[in-house]
Each structure stands twice: as structure tokens, then as C-alpha cells.
Amino acid sequence: MSRSIQVVEAIPILKANDEVARENRDLLDTQNTFTVNVMASPGAGKTSLIIRTIEALQGSVRVGVIEGDVASQVDAKRVAESGVPVIQINTQGGCHLDAHMVKQALLRLPLSDIELLFIENVGNLICPVEFRLGEHRNISLLSVPEGSDKPYKYPGIFAMVDAIVVNKVDLLPYCDFDLPAFSELVTGINPHTQLFPLSCRTGEGLSSWTDWLLENLRIPR
């Protein structure tokens, strides 16, 4: 008996993700919602940076947040106290956000009321790098106690981001972090990236960061 075999060509996972990311980007552009994908190690201060930025822009920019975590709503609860719309994504073990997850969150957010959307990715310096979400800008944080050698070990993320926030500069006196060496290293990997040394604890350096955000906010309008 002759049988013809139907073949479904699998769409590679990253290509399928990119397609949904483009749909997300179209939606965000239509709604004039400028979107920043925030990536870092666990504990680098992603949530603190977002909360500090919400406080600094209060009254001038309407912010919304998507929180990505393997489990829990700890960060979403912290952000919600700032009074902005927030959606928690729990990846249930997944090590990064993808465009499909973000799409589900976007559909639940009042995007027409959000001018600046932060997507806080899962704490991970490796896996989130390949997955576009629809964002306009990618940023990473590196905190001072993590050490200034990280670009050697995780070059992918430092090569692709539009800005790098060096958080916890208040701990510089107690840690071996060489800020000039770090700056030289990341500029070598990524000449176009912006560097913002700051402290979410003390507020030092925050205004340069928010100035950059406000400048960029204007671009897609």
C-alpha cells in the first residue's frame, strides 16, 4: 500500500519567537508605548531600578511594568505599591521570558495609558539574550558586588544592550570593582552602549539614567 507522508516543517523556536515579537512591537508602536527589556543576574537590582525610575518620573511619564520570575509575585507586589499597572509572568521553571508570554501580558495591560513599559526579565545573564520580546530598547544591570570581570564571562549580553546600569555604587568602597576597567571592557565589546553607574539605594547617578530614558522615549513617536 502506498502512503504519502505529510511533512510539517517545524519553525525554529527563535524564528517563531521573532514573529510574535514583531506583533508585540507593532502593538506597542500603535499604542505609543515605549518598551524597555531589563535583564540582569538575580539580585542585581532590576526591581529597585524600576521602582526608583517610577518615582523619579512620577507626574511626567505614565509607567507600566511586566514582571518575569520563575515563581512568586514578590517583585510584582513591590512594584504595585508604586501605584502603576503591573502584570506578573511566572515562567514555572523557564529561564527567560519569550514573546508569547509577553503577548499574554500585553493583552491584559491598559497600554493606551502607558507611555513607558518596563519588562523585567528573569534573573539570568545568558538565556534572555536571544529572545526578542517586542521591546524598543534592551538594557542590563550589573551590580558592583558581582565584580567587573563579568563581560569576559558573559559577553553576549554586554554586546547587545543599548545601556548598562552599574548598580550599587554605594558598595564600591567595600568591593573589588574596577569601574574604569569595566567601562573600557564593555566599550570594547559594544562601542554604542551607554554606561550609567548609580545607586538605587542612595539615588546617586539616577538622573543621568532617567535623562537617557526621556531622550529615548521621544524616538518612536
Place this chain on the structure above:
Amino acid sequence: MSRSIQVVEAIPILKANDEVARENRDLLDTQNTFTVNVMASPGAGKTSLIIRTIEALQGSVRVGVIEGDVASQVDAKRVAESGVPVIQINTQGGCHLDAHMVKQALLRLPLSDIELLFIENVGNLICPVEFRLGEHRNISLLSVPEGSDKPYKYPGIFAMVDAIVVNKVDLLPYCDFDLPAFSELVTGINPHTQLFPLSCRTGEGLSSWTDWLLENLRIPR
């Protein structure tokens, strides 16, 4: 025309990994090489803990090290200065070590001269958890500046490790880290895990950690 179709059933990736991990474990048992898989976020102090432990056990235990990193030999070079045998695995973008990579490294190490082998995993709190390497014990580090809420967000790693090192306790005065709350939280998730607050910088608390290692070293002999 009739055609019989040959089917190769794919071995699920974790099952295939487990098989190689068992081979690694057999090899390590044969050589009496007690092996510890060290997992943590980037910058938590994995390499520093290994170097401090090598120094503390010098003259009494022969140590070897496998270094896992996405890229670079930064950590392997630091470890090599301690005079112990060390092999660097570069995962070329991979977010965790697996048993196949470790097998290649084991074949290049003088195992009969190594009583205690550290495998420093890639800096990542999520992906290494599922991949057994052949190790006898799994440990994770959490550093004080990362914050004491991490077990809520990354429960998988805290549930599976035999010991948790809380590193950088010298930074406790400058950070919001609630050590009793952290202890209660991880004991709730994992009643059998051991907790070692210490500072690789000052040496505080290191002896409890090395005592635990020495106690465990005797088990597989």
C-alpha cells in the same frame, strides 16, 4: 511502492544526560574523587569559595577543579595560581554544564591524585538545576547583596542542594539581607540543607564550611 519507515526514538535530553552522569559518577567513585557541583548567580563568589577552600585544606586534601563558563578562562587562571589541577569548560553560549562536557574534562584530569573535585557551574540559578554531572554533593552560594528573597523566586535550586553558602557576610551592615528570615525560608523549602554564612573576603565562617566538607569526604570511601 511500499516503504517501511525506520523510527529512531529520541532519548529525552535529561535521560541521556543522566546516563552519562552515572558513568561519570562510577569513574569518580572508582578513583575515590569526592565531587561537589557548585552553583550560584554570576558574581556570588563561586571561584573565591573554591580558592579559599583550597587554601584551607592545603596539605591535608588534594583538590582539583573544573571551571564552567560561557566564555573566557578568567576563573581557571585564578584557580591555577593555587597550584591545583584545573580544566576550563567553555559552553560557547550554553547556560549550564552537562554530564557530557564534564566527562571530557574528567578524562583530562589526574583523578587518582584528586581527593576533592569542585565543578564550578555556569553562573545561573535556574538551568544547572536539572543537569546531574556525576557529583556527590550539590551546593549553591547566595551572596548577601543579592537579597534574602531569592528562594521565593528560584525555589528549584534551594530545594535540591545539600548545602547553601551565604557569602559576603562582611557586607551585611550595608545591605538589606535578613539572615534569620532567609534561614527560615530555605529550611521550609529544604529541611535537610546545611547553611554556612561566611565571607570569602575576611575568612569569617569558613571553618564550619570546610568541616562539613571533610565530614562528607569520608562518606564514599
